[in-house]
Amino acid sequence: MQATWLLAYLTLGFAAAETGLDGWLRYATLPCSTQCRSQLPVNIIALNSTEASPVYVAGSEIQIALNNIYNVNASIALNQCNSSSSVIVGTIEQYRQTCGSTVGIPELDEDGFWLSTRGSKIQILGQNERGALYGAFEYLSMLARGNFSQVAYSTNPSAPLRWVNQWDNMDGSIERGYGGESIFFKNGAIVDDLTRVRQYARLLASVRINTVVVNNVNANATLLTPQNIDGLGRIADVFRPYGVKIGISLNFATPETLGGLDAYDPLNATVVKWWSNMTDQIYQRVPDMAGYLVKADSEGEPGPQVYNRTLAEGANLFARAIKPHGGIVMFRAFVYNQLNESNWEADRAKAAVNFFKPLDGKFDDNVVVQIKYGPIHFQVREPTSPLFANLFKTNIAIELEVTQEYLGQQSHLVYLPPLWKTVLDFDLRVDHKPSLVRDIVTGKRFNRTLGGSAAVVNVGTNNTWLGSHLSMSNLYAYGRLAWDPTADAQGILQDWIQLTFGLDRAVLDTITNMSMQSWPAYESYSGNLGIQTLTDILYTHYGPNPASQDNNGWGQWTRAGPKSIGMDRTIQNGTGYTGQYPEEIASKYENIQSTPDDLLLWFHHVNYTHRLHSGKTVIQHFYDAHYSGAELAQGFLDQWESLRGKIDDERYAHIRHRLDYQTGHSIVWRDAINNFYYNLSRISDTAGRVGHHPWRIEAEDMKLNGYDTYTVSPFETGSGSVAIVTLSNDTVGTATTTLDFPSGTYDLAINYYDLYGGQSNWQVYLNDKKVGQWVGDAEHHLSHTPSIYLDGHSATRIKFRGVKISKGDTLKIVGTPDGDEPAPVDYISVLPEGVVD
Structure with missing residues (x-):
């Protein structure tokens, strides 16, 4: 007897391309030797014959996985125990009633399961039917990773x-x-x-x-x-x-x-x-x-x-309404009121404890x-x-x-x-x-x-x-x-990688490295030292806009000014938030010396020149971190491209497109935050990077025809705070410049704005020979909330690699607007090999 509805939609998915629809449950084919086959069950015993039961679903899932991974056509038998070379799945009570003794099987908590792959029978037994299904998926995750370990163990959930x-x-x-x-x-x-x-x-x-x-x-x-x-x-x-x-x-x-x-x-x-x-x-x-x-x-x-x-x-x-039915109420502690920022003791972070x-x-x-x-x-x-x-x-x-x-x-x-x-x-x-x-x-x-x-x-x-x-x-x-x-x-990540992308060691190592670096990189090029988010909290919650945190009642404040930054949340001088922690933790955060650098600005208001435990000043750390974080993000694309041919074409291209976008948007983040705090503090970057871009040509400095300048808001999300837009929505614009770089091979990076509400077309020419073109259709290919403005959400970049340039060449960009998108351009970077910008 087959669970036909389950078989139908699963087998259709496996015949299709690698779209991602199956997630980590792909059950991709693996090679299997004679010894391998000797360890695989040919019979599946499901201890519940009701097709809509989790136990029967578990049996069907095992059947499909064995067929897809190892081409084993296992049959499902019901409510019997005398079959050799079998996997038996059910609850402990079902096993006891059907098969007899449960000696050696430990007591389980709700949803827990026992998995044994030792001997001639594989046992997957749950405290309840849900636990049995969990055990089946655990067994299948082993098979899908080519793991034939002889195991016998129980596992229980940490919480219900x-x-x-x-x-x-x-x-x-x-x-x-x-x-x-x-x-x-x-x-x-x-x-x-x-x-x-x-x-x-x-x-x-x-x-x-x-x-x-x-x-x-x-x-x-x-x-x-x-x-x-x-x-x-x-x-x-x-x-x-x-x-x-x-x-x-x-x-x-x-x-x-x-x-x-x-x-x-x-x-x-x-x-x-x-x-x-x-x-x-x-x-x-x-x-x-x-x-x-x-x-x-x-x-x-x-x-x-x-x-x-x-x-x-x-x-x-x-x-009380739900208790007779055995239900529970999850009541969110996310309760707060809008506050007056001029009140130095006002602090949204205190709200949950106060309420x-x-x-x-x-x-x-x-x-x-x-x-x-x-x-x-x-x-x-x-x-x-x-x-x-x-x-x-x-x-x-x-x-x-x-x-x-x-x-x-x-x-x-x-x-x-x-x-x-x-x-x-x-x-x-x-x-x-x-x-x-x-x-x-x-x-x-x-x-x-x-x-x-x-x-x-x-x-x-x-x-x-x-x-x-x-x-x-x-x-x-x-x-x-x-x-x-x-x-x-x-360890969890590597299990996911193998289930999702296969067992190739290079794939495993590369995605592991990228993923484990990704949060530190994002923290570095977005907001660090515990400053809270520097995204635009008033609009899309996506791109940079540090000024949006302050001067409103939402309470995600940085309290940044010309000389200092950070929320003083101490008992002695600030909002008193540290006092909500137990004594040992409160004293740690109350003292600026024992507060870790990565939370400094969460707990303390300090001068930009305050020195961290690292020895750097706060402002120099901001500059350095935003540069190093963006540089890490550039490496994600290079690492991914090393896997070409090891990942199916559809998923490879999809992920490459996002990582390529991230390389550009991390630079948008880097420049926006560094420019904002340089403008606020007027303290220079000791490395001379902030505001200094020797390989960059500002679009507003080019010869414009059909284009006009446009002041970007917030100012820091445009290089030099100015971009160019077409004169009207039906006017084609051109921007031309003569290149004054030494002859050689360069990457040509163009920063532009991809707005929601139109799909402009851009073309770039070198001496009237087309280098490339692109369309502003990110809303159909990326996942973030789009923007209708020239800002940090819509700012992005495209790069053409390996362009041969001679000194004195003419570079021209032609922008054709569409809808409400006026083919905006911010700047062009002519980058030698190894230069990020």
Whole structure:
């Protein structure tokens, strides 16, 4: 008997090109010797004959993998144990009932599994059916990497909550989504075709994620219409065979906006009854729903404080409605108010502790407070949120972000687990005792049984799921760390590389090196020394705009001025934030001498000339780091190009395009931040690089015809703060110059702006001979949020390599505008071999 629906969509995927749709579950063919074949099962025994059960799915998954990887046509038998050369998969209880003794198999926690490849039978036994499926994927990850080790071990999850949060909107868009439209919603309803949902379920199950929240935390109340509740049931039906439950985000004001009540006060009896009835209706269609996710009283979302109720009273409203059904409430600690920057003690970083510490012990036992890893908002580096050390009687979970909102939006390679590990492995020293964050969130430190992790993921309809093949390493690693937060970030990465790209040693070493360097590189060329994000927080959250942090109420301040920079968060002179940590940690951060350099500007306000532990001044560190970070990013492209022929053409070209883009945009970042702080401080770079570009020709200095100059805003995102644009949207522009460089072979790099709303065409000529051309269509090929302005989001570069130039040659650029994009050009760099610019 075959699980025909599973076979159909899997085998179709494997026949297609390497689009990325299968992620790390490609089951790519490997060679197999006679000895290899002797170690492979030819029979699969599934201890549940229900095709929609995780155990049967596990058996089918093993069957397909054996066929695709090793061309073994294994058959599935049901509920029997006497077959040799077999793999048997089921729960321990199913095994006991069907096969007898379970001597030697240890007791397992919920979702745990036992895997034994010793002897003539392979045992994959779960504490429950979900655990059995996890064990099957574990076994298949070994086979897919050519690993025939004789093993016998059990593994259990570190915590029961291993959630992902989708920020999908009812109209089909995804907030901070960089991989296409929603796989769940379109035009206000659940989509009819749930094929991609099934594929997503398979990926999540393979890394042991047990719950997906399908809609945005900025929730739309129409999710709870009868039609959409039925649609949620269809989604849950698709996830269920993979052991993945669904959860939903709620809008606090739904009783008023959808239910027709005149209030949404959590203590109002009519409101309480409304939520109870609504919850009953949802569970009638989705009887195993995991629970609710709630964002309240934050960034304009309604909440209990409207009625002078506490956040605990708001959370408990939902907890009591859902408790009879066995559900839980994940209540986000992301609550803050806009602040007045002129108040030296104002500090958004203090908000979570201020709001939630007084409520410790007042949340019902099925409420979990979901805490972002840092106190602000998914920055490139933050100190550990002190709230982890301030809730002793409340269930908590850590919130991470796979979606690279402030971290390159999947157009930049940034492997995130090394960042996450700075928090998970941090010791908060509560009561002067070991208090690793990973032990706190899993419940080990304060003896809580309900806890774990959640991550914002935002997969979309793009074949790469997240917008970039390499960004899938972050989703894979999140699942692995949610199961075991002690796992090694590089080891996880290398498992993913082998499953995704094969076993070639050069591929493994190269992608490992690139990925492990990627977060340090991004931190260096974007924002460092704990300055928080320097992205534009008021627009796309993508490109550079350091001025956007300050002079507003959002609280992501740098407090940068002509002489000094940084937030003073000390007790003695600043906001008092350091006092939210336990004594040992507070004293470390209170003292500027014991504060690590990489968090200096988070905790202290200092002069640009302040000397770091490294001996450099703050401003010189900024200059040096931004240059070294951009230089590292240039190397990613060279490393990737060394793999030509070792990666299939489709994925090779896709990744190469992004890495080529990153080389250019890292220079945009480098120059913007260095120019901004040089302009502010008027302190020169001791290496003489900032503002000095001997190989660069400014577009505004060229002879222009049909082009005119344009002042770029923010100023630092244009070289010399000026670019050129066509005189009108139907005027072709030319920019001409005579080259005054020694004759030789150069790379020709052209920085331009690729705006949303048009696809301009550019051509570059040398002595009237075309060198190359390109189109401004990044919105169709890259994953970040596009911009309609000439700014740090739209700024990019194209490079033509190996161009032979003679002194006195004429260089001409012809720009043809399209739509709202006026063929903008910033500058041209004529680069000798080995020169970055």
